[in-house]
Amino acid sequence: MTYQNKGRFLYKYAGSFLEQATKKCFEYAFPDSGSIRVPNTRGQRPMTFEIDCLVGNDALEIKWKDATTDGDHITKEHTRIQVIANAGYTPIRVMFYYPNRQQAMRIQQTLETLYQGIGGHYYYGDSAWTYVQERTGVNLKDILVQIANERVPNDAQA
Template identity: 60%
Template structure:
């Protein structure tokens, strides 16, 4: 278990350094950006300084969201592999259509086809169609589709999409876990309390932050 905790800490260190480097590089690049669009910001009542800060935070946010998602999904997969070393990431043929040709399974353990998501904020209706085909294909391959998503989106339309996806999973005798249920599922499935491990790391790095 200590080896796993160290692996997750090392993973966090690596992502943290890479994120910092990306943000610093982009911030430096932005110094040479054409800021003539600030005129429109000003027309809308946003000062040049406010516009600059907004652009900087927008760029930082894109990197942060991407790295946060990739880190959590990789950390969860480390837990799955620790408990089930024979589990693999794999692709299966789309037997119900031509596009896409294959679907990816994040972690296949015997009949359990687990999809790991940190958050899915899509509001695209086509996403439901694609996911419906995906779970049907997984079922046709005699696997059980299981989705774990650690954080629900914030917007109403995106939440409705997730509610529909949950219905799809249940409809094919699959399983869907979102929010706190996802953390509990991973803990029960692997015996590893990933959330607690991440809290320990977070509290060492930002002890003044009281978030849970």
């Protein structure tokens, strides 16, 4: 399997698994939480924005990683968090892995500023893992590490 194909596999399957597992942690801790859509009150496209997990008034956007690097991404995300805030929710971004390319990192810094400027929160890296654990009582990182270690043959661990 080529490096590029491994990356696609990781992004598609492992990344979406982490996002779904995170949602399950919140649904476990907050049984009334879940995904909802809010109408786009600032434009025609898209017609709605999805909130990955609504916990009370906290509108969580859960990402394993975000490597998008174009200006349209910033514009859409800015519109999304404004729509969510205008609907009475607090936008919160939970992103586990920070991109490593310079342009993608600059975009994430801009997004963090946008979240903070609208009264939201932006967690990434260790702070994302900590946020999930503090809010839900579930140490997702330790669970995933334990599962991974159980899958590795004993010879490979030594």
